[in-house]
Amino acid sequence: MLKQRLLAPGPVDVPPAVLEAMARPMMHHRTAPFKALFLQAREGLASLAMVPGDDVLILAGSGTAAVEAGVLATVPRGAKVLALHAGKFGARWLELTRAFGYQVAEVEAPWGKALAPEAVAEALRAHPDAAAVITTHSETSTGVLHDVAAIAATVRRNAPDALVLVDAVTSLAATELRPREWDLDGVFSGSQKALMLPPGLGFVWLSERAWARQEQLVGSSQAMPSYYLDLGRERKQQRQGQTAFTPAVSLVAGLVVALDLLLEEGVEAVWQRRTHLNDALLAAGVAAGFEALAERPSPAAAALLTPVGIAAPDVVRHLAQQGITIAGGQDQLKPRLVRPSVVGYADRFDVLTLAAALEEAVRALGHRLAVGSATTAALRALQDEARSA
Amino acid sequence: MLKQRLLAPGPVDVPPAVLEAMARPMMHHRTAPFKALFLQAREGLASLAMVPGDDVLILAGSGTAAVEAGVLATVPRGAKVLALHAGKFGARWLELTRAFGYQVAEVEAPWGKALAPEAVAEALRAHPDAAAVITTHSETSTGVLHDVAAIAATVRRNAPDALVLVDAVTSLAATELRPREWDLDGVFSGSQKALMLPPGLGFVWLSERAWARQEQLVGSSQAMPSYYLDLGRERKQQRQGQTAFTPAVSLVAGLVVALDLLLEEGVEAVWQRRTHLNDALLAAGVAAGFEALAERPSPAAAALLTPVGIAAPDVVRHLAQQGITIAGGQDQLKPRLVRPSVVGYADRFDVLTLAAALEEAVRALGHRLAVGSATTAALRALQDEARSA
Numbered sequence: 001m002l003k004q005r006l007l008a009p010g011p012v013d014v015p016p017a018v019l020e021a022m023a024r025p026m027m028h029h030r031t032a033p034f035k036a037l038f039l040q041a042r043e044g045l046a047s048l049a050m051v052p053g054d055d056v057l058i059l060a061g062s063g064t065a066a067v068e069a070g071v072l073a074t075v076p077r078g079a080k081v082l083a084l085h086a087g088k089f090g091a092r093w094l095e096l097t098r099a100f101g102y103q104v105a106e107v108e109a110p111w112g113k114a115l116a117p118e119a120v121a122e123a124l125r126a127h128p129d130a131a132a133v134i135t136t137h138s139e140t141s142t143g144v145l146h147d148v149a150a151i152a153a154t155v156r157r158n159a160p161d162a163l164v165l166v167d168a169v170t171s172l173a174a175t176e177l178r179p180r181e182w183d184l185d186g187v188f189s190g191s192q193k194a195l196m197l198p199p200g201l202g203f204v205w206l207s208e209r210a211w212a213r214q215e216q217l218v219g220s221s222q223a224m225p226s227y228y229l230d231l232g233r234e235r236k237q238q239r240q241g242q243t244a245f246t247p248a249v250s251l252v253a254g255l256v257v258a259l260d261l262l263l264e265e266g267v268e269a270v271w272q273r274r275t276h277l278n279d280a281l282l283a284a285g286v287a288a289g290f291e292a293l294a295e296r297p298s299p300a301a302a303a304l305l306t307p308v309g310i311a312a313p314d315v316v317r318h319l320a321q322q323g324i325t326i327a328g329g330q331d332q333l334k335p336r337l338v339r340p341s342v343v344g345y346a347d348r349f350d351v352l353t354l355a356a357a358l359e360e361a362v363r364a365l366g367h368r369l370a371v372g373s374a375t376t377a378a379l380r381a382l383q384d385e386a387r388s389a
Numbered sequence: 390m391l392k393q394r395l396l397a398p399g400p401v402d403v404p405p406a407v408l409e410a411m412a413r414p415m416m417h418h419r420t421a422p423f424k425a426l427f428l429q430a431r432e433g434l435a436s437l438a439m440v441p442g443d444d445v446l447i448l449a450g451s452g453t454a455a456v457e458a459g460v461l462a463t464v465p466r467g468a469k470v471l472a473l474h475a476g477k478f479g480a481r482w483l484e485l486t487r488a489f490g491y492q493v494a495e496v497e498a499p500w501g502k503a504l505a506p507e508a509v510a511e512a513l514r515a516h517p518d519a520a521a522v523i524t525t526h527s528e529t530s531t532g533v534l535h536d537v538a539a540i541a542a543t544v545r546r547n548a549p550d551a552l553v554l555v556d557a558v559t560s561l562a563a564t565e566l567r568p569r570e571w572d573l574d575g576v577f578s579g580s581q582k583a584l585m586l587p588p589g590l591g592f593v594w595l596s597e598r599a600w601a602r603q604e605q606l607v608g609s610s611q612a613m614p615s616y617y618l619d620l621g622r623e624r625k626q627q628r629q630g631q632t633a634f635t636p637a638v639s640l641v642a643g644l645v646v647a648l649d650l651l652l653e654e655g656v657e658a659v660w661q662r663r664t665h666l667n668d669a670l671l672a673a674g675v676a677a678g679f680e681a682l683a684e685r686p687s688p689a690a691a692a693l694l695t696p697v698g699i700a701a702p703d704v705v706r707h708l709a710q711q712g713i714t715i716a717g718g719q720d721q722l723k724p725r726l727v728r729p730s731v732v733g734y735a736d737r738f739d740v741l742t743l744a745a746a747l748e749e750a751v752r753a754l755g756h757r758l759a760v761g762s763a764t765t766a767a768l769r770a771l772q773d774e775a776r777s778a
Contacts, residue, residue, distance in 0.1 A: 002654075003734060003736040003738075016405075019409070020408070020412065023408075023409065261390045264390070270390065273390075324738075345392060347391070347392040349394070349746070352745055371768050372764060372765035372768055375745075375764050375765070376760060376764070376765070379760050
């Protein structure tokens with residue numbers, strides 16, 4: 001028997017109480033109990049996203065579906081979009097907006113770096129007519145947390161009418177995210193990351209400005225066609241506790257439980273905890289001879305470059321043999337990057353487990369290291385954080 | 390949010406696949422699918438208990454129900470029973486046999502010590518007419534593993550007709566247990582320990598000698614009355630995949646999955662793994678300033694006496710505050726004993742977690758200790774074991 005641990009940046013291990021909720025007898029979605037459940041989920045999600053009382057829409061689909069729904073609802077046909085990217089997920093929105101025929105300008109930063117607000121300002125000076133700026137908050141491919149607050153402020157200054165659309169798939173409930181204070185227009189997320197659910201739900205929040213844009217567009221020739229992902233239609237239904245199409249009932253049941261767990265702890269406490277855990281994981285990785293990739297680390301993943309001479313896929317494989325699933329690198333980072341994560345149902349003892357497993361892996365692969373180096377570094381980092389908390 | 394870990398010597402954390410199986414839609418127990426499932430469970434249990442092909446009975450009840458069923462089925466009314474005890478569970482069988490009116494002789498050893506076969510031989514010389522000797526294999530209250538093989542051999546030499554009845558509640562699937570080779574007559578166990586299920590199922594295996602005794606007794610004035618726990622009736626039903634009374638259907642569904650997990654690893658590999666893990670846990674405890682209580686440690690629990698000046702309940706409480714549930718001591722050992730356990734759904738990273746948590750607890754309670762002492766000791770012990778394996 002091999003005990004299994006899913007310590008990748010999503011999907012993540014799901015808390016037993018959530019599994020249990022999802023394993024309950026199915027309920028029909030056109031019933032009062034489901035309606036109550038769904039409204040409870042929407043209310044909890046709005047609190048989790050720091051937009052209490054606002055409409056947060058729950059879609060049966062992935063985070064990508066949520067981003068697509070938000071873009072199509074608010075950005076007029078053929079309009080100009082500025083796509084910011086410095087990794088795999090940023091590049092996805094470049095691809096998505098291009099695929100829908102928008103005029104796409106881009107700001108690119110090297111993988112591992114954070115997007116510079118100055119570069120965004122410069123691009124907006126060249127493209128003052130951009131209808132929207134789309135960016136990733138936590139770039140899971142590089143472990144970088146982009147400074148969305150600063151980027152949004154830059155957009156507001158340089159292109160006051162441009163919408164700021166944010167991929168928050170791995171940042172929601174993982175790190176500070178304040179849609180109202182930061183003056184964001186669209187926040188899109190998914191269920192299988194910091195929300196600790198299986199994949200299958202997408203979440204959408206839009207600002208009043210964005211909803212006004214959506215309402216202006218409806219029925220006009222500028223509106224992009226949509227049906228399954230039609231947010232206007234969804235909003236009408238979801239305010240009544242219903243959905244336009246059959247919802248993923250069991251995932252919604254799990255969502256209510258996961259939201260209870262997170263809200264009971266408190267949104268800001270959750271952000272702080274996950275940041276501390278990831279910092280300790282990075283410290284452990286560095287003590288084991290890895291190099292931290294991210295200029296500005298996101299708590300969603302510890303992006304660690306292997307010690308020289310050690311292939312990342314070998315490290316991933318070594319951990320897999322111990323029952324621990326982490327992510328490797330994507331594209332050009334494949335040979336050198338590993339991405340363990342404690343963004344899900346995880347705590348400091350999981351950090352310790354990962355520290356021990358990483359230490360063991362590199363030692364098994366020929367890296368010289370004293371027994372206990374990484375675990376002791378993890379314990380020290382966790383202690384320091386506890387002290388400073 | 391506090392991640393919860395149940396690392397006590399039972400009930401234990403249940404593997405997700407087992408939880409999932411138990412959350413499946415209920416099936417009626419008088420159906421072919423349940424019959425197939427039940428026969429599969431019985432077959433797997435017999436393999437796990439190293440008695441392939443034999444009747445193993447599954448009762449809806451606890452391990453105590455299984456022991457009671459076995460005693461009542463095989464020991465004639467008013468007969469003499471020799472009860473061996475050196476802890477809480479051994480004392481329970483002394484109590485049980487007395488409660489049913491047997492003439493009970495006893496062999497006692499201090500808590501923490503193993504029962505000496507010589508003492509059993511001596512008692513049998515004084516009581517050569519004992520119909521049965523009842524003993525605990527793994528004494529969970531003290532973490533001691535009694536040498537049941539040697540005890541059984543001693544009984545065979547000194548009282549050839551006495552049945553050897555063994556409480557294997559925490560030893561089945563935790564440590565070497567060979568009912569046939571050791572010439573045992575009754576092996577009784579439960580679901581919530583090394584089988585990694587919730588509590589609620591009891592298991593009974595009897596030798597041919599014991600079944601012959603049971604058959605002789607049936608209908609005679611020497612038979613003890615029984616109904617719900619009537620093993621003769623159960624055996625007839627269970628051979629057909631049925632039960633005399635309504636079975637705990639969902640627990641049986643989970644049992645099949647748990648058996649698959651354990652049998653896939655291999656019974657002897659499971660014994661070895663759990664022994665190694667517990668040895669490493671003891672080493673970590675000693676490095677953290679605890680003292681190992683058990684003369685002959687059982688893998689079911691690491692019985693650790695706290696460092697001088699530290700109260701065991703404080704250690705238990707400290708771990709509870711970290712989401713980790715371990716057991717404290719019972720009766721006179723309450724002030725000094727803690728009993729973490731990796732007998733359930735646990736692996737070496739759980740040993741590391743417990744090492745860190747114990748280290749942290751004693752440090753928080755004033756014991757001076759270098760950061761990483763216990764975890765490094767655990768890692769070293771795990772490494773030594775891996776090397777010698």
